[in-house]
Amino acid sequence: MADEFLLKVYVAAAVLMMVGMALLLVRLIAGPALYDRALAVNSFGTKVVLFLCLFSLMNGRQDGVDIAILYALMNFIATVAILKFFRYRGLTGPMTSLPGSSKFDRLREARRQKEAS
């Protein structure tokens, strides 16, 4: 009895999650800036994780939650990788700040000028 009621609750929450995913897809396609799209992808990933958890408890299976753990971690790494790629146009740059503005860059530049003079 309570299980049937909870099944309806799970289905309702999953439907709400899918509506939210559809709204985020609109922002993902129409987003004017790159960062709007990165934000939409990140938020979409969070909703996918929640949907997977709901789905696996709906079916009483454990596999979906394992995938959700992996998805949560990969979503974060993917977001940071996208941002880093579009800032440095590569994935091997420094992570501290913009090139030229960090302390190490300024020290290196000062040393180069000293050697040149």
Place this chain on the structure above:
Amino acid sequence: MAADNTHSAPANPVDIPWDAVLEWGLALASTGLIVSGAIFVLAGALGVLRMPDFFTRMHAAGMTDTLGAEFILLGLMLQAGFSQMTLKLLLVAFFLFLTSPTATHAIANAALKSGLKPQLGPYKAPELSEIEGKTPSEGAH
């Protein structure tokens, strides 16, 4: 014997089915958590779609996603009971709690460093004549 018992100490007038009470209590608690979490998540998605500026959109997504995800996972944990599933859901909740604000902060930092300016001052809705003739990607900013 039975008649004597009822005469001296009356039995329970209502026999409370504690198992069913516990089951329904848990079900209602997790229903409240899951539904409120889903509403938070939906509000976040609506905010991402409707807010006028990138930084306000980011606020809507970052705040509500964290709270809504924790609510939904807590509600699911109540249903999973003491099992391996609860441990996994706890791991998901922990990772989301750590990574969601961090990713939002990273996006905001990258946008600010790249020169995207936040809209300051009160929001003024664009006139209908300004919107007409523009593509949606231009009108949304």
